[in-house]
Amino acid sequence: MNSRNMNLIHIIRRFNRFYTNILGLLDKHIYESEFSLAEVRVLYDIEHMEVCTAKKLIEELKIDPGYLSRIIKRFENDSLIYRVQSPEDGRLYYLFLTDKGKNTLSKLNDLSNDQIYNLISRLPERDKMSVVESMKTVENAFSGKPIKIKEKITIRSELRPGDVGYLIHLHGRFYAEECKYNYMFEGYVCKTIFDMFNNYNVEKDRFWFAEANGEIIGSIAIIGHSATRAQLRWFILHPSFRGIGLGNTLLNEAVKYCQEKGYEQVFLETTDDQKIAIKMYMNVGFKKVAEHENKEWGRKLIEQTYELSLPLGNMVSN
Amino acid sequence: MNSRNMNLIHIIRRFNRFYTNILGLLDKHIYESEFSLAEVRVLYDIEHMEVCTAKKLIEELKIDPGYLSRIIKRFENDSLIYRVQSPEDGRLYYLFLTDKGKNTLSKLNDLSNDQIYNLISRLPERDKMSVVESMKTVENAFSGKPIKIKEKITIRSELRPGDVGYLIHLHGRFYAEECKYNYMFEGYVCKTIFDMFNNYNVEKDRFWFAEANGEIIGSIAIIGHSATRAQLRWFILHPSFRGIGLGNTLLNEAVKYCQEKGYEQVFLETTDDQKIAIKMYMNVGFKKVAEHENKEWGRKLIEQTYELSLPLGNMVSN
DNA sequence: AAAAATAGTTGACAAAGTCAAATAAATTAG
DNA sequence: CTAATTTATTTGACTTTGTCAACTATTTTT
Incomplete structure (x- = not known):
């Protein structure tokens, strides 16, 4: 590891500390809601996966199966989601948001959007563009592929x-x-x-x-x-x-x-x-x-x- | 909130989800160490603040005073840090890393550097540069420093x-x-x-x-x-x-x-x-x-x- | 000197997350 | 076709992490 790389690493680490704070700030509204961060991510992913099962969530969110199982149970009790046992494979349960669930998530999304809006609204237009372009650059570089999402x-x-x-x-x-x-x-x-x-x-x-x-x-x-x-x-x-x-x-x-x-x-x-x-x-x-x-x-x-x-x-x- | 802004917000939210994963990945080594993320941040901040007290850490890391108190106690027991009561204000205790503490932090830093090195080493040189530049852009924009756009x-x-x-x-x-x-x-x-x-x-x-x-x-x-x-x-x-x-x-x-x-x-x-x-x-x-x-x-x-x-x-x- | 404020501590607790064992269904090997 | 293995999910027991309010010790204000 040469000194040029060390320089890059320091900048990246500083950015990581900095962005951890930003993310913490943005997630604060979630702490004020009745949901934990993990729970919101579960709701979000159920909405956005075409076919969602507990297994997929575990892989996607790298969450503990037991922990997830209880989150799902709570969501079902609160009728935010419903489960349908797969006819082909009885071990699988497909997860869907109920209308109430969609509503709840949509409110959380609105909050999240507002938070980000607050963050960027005071930036001049060209800085907004720069920020977004920069994010794309980072994302593309680290994910190794240009972003493409059909939906x-x-x-x-x-x-x-x-x-x-x-x-x-x-x-x-x-x-x-x-x-x-x-x-x-x-x-x-x-x-x-x-x-x-x-x-x-x-x-x-x-x-x-x-x-x-x-x-x-x-x-x-x-x-x-x-x-x-x-x-x-x-x-x-x-x-x-x-x-x-x-x-x-x-x-x-x-x-x-x-x-x-x-x-x-x-x-x-x-x-x-x-x-x-x-x-x-x-x-x-x-x-x-x-x-x-x-x-x-x-x-x-x-x-x-x-x-x-x-x-x-x-x-x-x- | 117009549709152009909504577009920006979506890109930023996607970046946030993406970068949350990256940060999670990078922090994994910490989970494998004997320290929690909060603990590492405490060690890090003790090293990097000129004058460090519990109060300052509470403000900087937005951590619960009670929680921090126990972390500090544990660190003192493990002789990673030592405390010196302020002569001017007996309520304050200045915090310092011991040699053992410096050593421990340095090992954690090395691990962290390695993780980041792994992340960027496979990128072509051009991408490394643009990633770092992009991070600076985001950081400057969000921390209120105007982006030197002409540069x-x-x-x-x-x-x-x-x-x-x-x-x-x-x-x-x-x-x-x-x-x-x-x-x-x-x-x-x-x-x-x-x-x-x-x-x-x-x-x-x-x-x-x-x-x-x-x-x-x-x-x-x-x-x-x-x-x-x-x-x-x-x-x-x-x-x-x-x-x-x-x-x-x-x-x-x-x-x-x-x-x-x-x-x-x-x-x-x-x-x-x-x-x-x-x-x-x-x-x-x-x-x-x-x-x-x-x-x-x-x-x-x-x-x-x-x-x-x-x-x-x-x-x-x- | 008493009251209020500040820095840090403690106890009791809740929330978040982990791990291993259990269950139930599917798949594979014999 | 049955037994063994694998897979998806669940459950119980547990630890870690984080929170809250009450507390002590010290300083500052009145």
Whole structure:
């Protein structure tokens, strides 16, 4: 352990002492409630785990099984939670919050939020940003992975100022990082967006943005070209949020919209190296109808056009 | 409490849960020692306070007087500490570590250091630095010390993929928020970027990006139109980072570059509502040379052209 | 000199957490 | 198919940790 490391260690230890106090301060309201810290964490985890059993809580919270057992018993007596014995495995009991339990937790959450609000509200806006970014940095570094939690992702289809810029940013950044496209690609995306705006109409065109923590992490759009023909465009996902079904969710939203709007033909343009996206397109029924070479973006690529025919009257059948 | 704040609160709460676990992990070695966490903190504080009494420890550690009294008694029995009654005030007892106590604490410290070393040793050097910087940021913010924000901002003039997208994002977002421009403005910025890329040349064109926490929070660019004439474009600052001289820094960089490149005339286009920016432009010597009306972006605006003449041979005089 | 305040101590207690043994259901080995 | 083993949870007995109020000793205030 060299002296540089010792320096880091000292700073980290000081931070730990400091943050222990902050956490203590924030948890004080819990001491004033009828619940212990462990109990609140149990309530919280029951709410946030999809399937919750005592076993899982023991692992997650590193709590003593006997201790937990009694907490659960007390919660059940107070009808904050109820238990359902698993039909497949009689040893397991699934835990659920009752309405009363949800209510109680929600009040505790509100208190907790207030405490944190008090802590940060007096900070100038840019310091808030710095603090939050710093926390993300620490968390990412120590957990070894970018944070991704699917439940925190929201999808909205309203187009807001700044959205298309961010969309271009994502395209420029990740096509360069992953496919080695050059800067001309980002310029090309700018042009497609500009052209779109010249004909933009909320009645025929639609964007969807997936957001996590208030930041756009994915997008897709449908642009109408005629009453029956539309184009699917700008389908992209931040790499940290792939593989969790989010791409399919966006794609399905887009196709559903086409059906509802009565578009009979949807086409899209992509390049042959977008293997995963192409698989997803084909899964929902897109077929390749044309291809040609493109060298504009620093690599030799095959640009491909895919088309999806939507059966007329599909809406009626639903 | 608005939704932006709620987002911050969620991130902070997640960080708190996460860091509670980290702290728990780090404290585990203490559980394996013969001391409780409170006891270790008492030992630590006796060592680190110049003059230590029970009273001070009670205030510092927010520990129960009775509880502390017993801890001190035990420590004295184990001859980890010794007490000296104050000659001025017989109610006070000054607390000191014995050699044995110092030794014990030092071993505990070593354990603690090792734990932290394990935590950070597997991180790449860059991450270690950013973790430590982030911790300092959080600590400063919460302890009321203002964050020296300008120290955390870096300016780079290299154009990277994703940059112009983010630049468009900033324009779309903040011109809408602050000047009520409509979405067409963002489309217009896309077009200006696209046009620029069609003639982009690193020898004549240059971008500067101000970054805080790895995120772009400001930009400016110089685009050459001929050997002697250039345009200043895309000057924008995230509102949270205004008023700290950053705008002038960027503007000066841009003008300096023009001088170095031998541009004799620099012009820029803006709108009459950009009062603060215009003042900055005029401060460095820009003069209004033309104006005309523009209604494209949802408001009646006066578009203005400013021009700066750079004296020939200015470089020589330096 | 009496009353009030302060620093620390003590006893009685409650809350939080631990450990090992017990129970009940599932899985595996023979 | 039964016995042995494993797994999820529970229970009893216990320790540790932390709290509260009453107490002593000393100093400060009135």
